[in-house]
Amino acid sequence: MYTVIRGGRLLDIAGHSAADSDILIENGAFREIGPPGLAVPEGTAVVDAGDRLLMPGLINAHTHGHGSLGRGLGDRWSLELLLNAGPWISGGRSLEDKYLSALLNAAELLKKGCTACYDLYTEIPLPSLEGMDAVGRAYRDAGMRAVIAPMMADATFFQAIPGLMEALPPDLRARVASVALPDHDESLLACKAALDGWSHDRDRVRLALGPTIPLHCSDAFIQAAGRLAEEYDVGLHMHLGESRGQAVSGIKRYGKTLTAHLDALGFLSPRFTGAHCVWLDPDDIARMADQGASIAHNPGSNLRLGSGIAPAQAMRARGVTMGIGTDGSQCSDNQNMFEAMRLASFVSRVEKPDPEQWLATEQVLHMATAGSAAALGMGDLIGRIEPGYRADIVMLDLGSIGLIPLNDPVNQIVHAEDSTAVAEVMVDGKLVVKDRKLVNIDESKLRRDVEAAVDRLTGANEEARAFAALLEPVVGRFCVGLASQPYHIHRHVAG
Ligand SMILES: [Zn+2]
CATH class of the missing domain: 3.20.20.140 (Metal-dependent hydrolases)
Structure with missing residues (x-):
């Protein structure tokens, strides 16, 4: 029923900072956020977030x-x-x-x-x-x-x-x-x-x-x-x-x-x-x-x-x-x-x-x-690490190159990070990615199944693909012509 995430640094988007914080989760929702050593009910499960930067999913x-x-x-x-x-x-x-x-x-x-x-x-x-x-x-x-x-x-x-x-x-x-x-x-x-x-x-x-x-x-x-x-x-x-x-x-x-x-x-x-x-x-x-x-x-x-x-x-x-x-x-x-x-x-x-x-x-x-x-129509449910919101969190490895040195966590998440720092992911208070691996999906089976499906579908869609190839030059020419007609605003770099 209770989980506490201890030892992490919690991202403050507006403040461009990340202070050491503990996060208590109750029934999959954030209950309380406080400084390290946060008092929690007896029997609370502990997730160690040492060396992790915690951000909303x-x-x-x-x-x-x-x-x-x-x-x-x-x-x-x-x-x-x-x-x-x-x-x-x-x-x-x-x-x-x-x-x-x-x-x-x-x-x-x-x-x-x-x-x-x-x-x-x-x-x-x-x-x-x-x-x-x-x-x-x-x-x-x-x-x-x-x-x-x-x-x-x-x-x-x-x-x-x-x-x-x-x-x-x-x-x-x-x-x-x-x-x-x-x-x-x-x-x-x-x-x-x-x-x-x-x-x-x-x-x-x-x-x-x-x-x-x-x-x-x-x-x-x-x-x-x-x-x-x-x-x-x-x-x-x-x-x-x-x-x-x-x-x-x-x-x-x-x-x-x-x-x-x-x-x-x-x-x-x-x-x-x-x-x-x-x-x-x-x-x-x-x-x-x-x-x-x-x-x-x-x-x-x-x-x-x-x-x-x-x-x-x-x-x-x-x-x-x-x-x-x-x-x-x-x-x-x-x-x-x-x-x-x-x-x-x-x-x-x-x-x-x-x-x-x-x-x-x-x-x-x-x-x-x-x-x-x-x-998504879920603005009161997710998107923030605040009491009352569902506990969807991403834990970034502070040892990952894009976060070294950690000069400004917000600038670095947006401009330097490429997802390689994602170590753990939690949805509704449950870990769904742990040590960079999916908890609920067998990745090698997924690969086998996907490759087999795509082999079969490639054969099944061969005729449709050939037909699209016949249409492609005509569609291409027509639509370039269409897109060249006057329009009152410009959204391409060359105007
Ligand atoms: Zn789309």
Whole structure:
């Protein structure tokens, strides 16, 4: 019932310091924090944190559990080329594959000091109770916390981008046009079944809804998803303004920005988290702030896919709740929140020459902990080491090179650390990483299972892969043209 962590140095983010502290945990929640020698009830279990720097578990505000099996598959892919490849990267999965992919994602996150994530998980062609339950089991079995949003659409990528279908040669067009996604009613019925039948502890693993991208979801879908989220009091997560091509397409399709469109549909609210938000203009940012919405900032993925630089400091300053994410490993290609923080800090410095407008390290660390917690809808549960919060802690080895000498723990966690110092990780007061090893996962079995699954899936998806390769040059040319059309803001370095 009681555990005490003794001998560690507790990170003070605002103070850029780390004082010797003991931490008492009761039933998986922080009970009391005090100087060394803290009095504890008899029979309290002791965790020795000598030579450890204690920090809140990092929280990944945007990932894709299905993406772990697709790590490293692409190189010079824009978002649109990635979406073109989506069907073969993530297609043909069995229930076991879905579990395995989420488990691999959880394994990497935990080993790199992340204790909770917002996972937009796709099942093709539509979500299912069994599938979402398998994803939930994977995070539960790993010992991690997760919000799982079934990623859904009722328009294919080719239907979503205005003019793309017409740009295809007739033979390819006929084949692409023969693919249709299920009606949104079907997807939302499956979500309703999953919400009704959810068997996991909702403080550990809960559901949300993930209509994936405005252009890929009809207005009726977006509004129905908003109503369902209200009815079940769950979160909404969507990619928003990720690429220039999407931003231009939004104006073509809606006659207004994507964010203004969502606002007009009544979709923006405190339960909404927008991922990326690179191509939001100042009015869009004000809409997000005024509606109490959150943004998951994914600097690594935005760089990898050439999406542009999101104005994270401007969003933060305008009052938007900001979290940090890695995005899925099919596009980023790892789940390293330390790297995501470092990139968030660094990319904020290429926007403007005035250091006052760069992200400070304590702001970045706040975003990756309490900010992401709020984006997950868990702001009163996790993200801080304070009495009443769940006991999710990362213990960094002070003997690790990136922390020697320890001049400023906050600056070094954000700018110097790369996750190699992560020695122990605790979720809900239980160690899930010990001596740098996962407590609940057999890593060599995981490797064998994943490699066998990927061998099988590579064969099964061969035809889809060949078809995507035929489409790739046409999609690439069309989308570069689309992204070159005028837009009223600039988010690429060259303007
Ligand atoms: Zn994403």
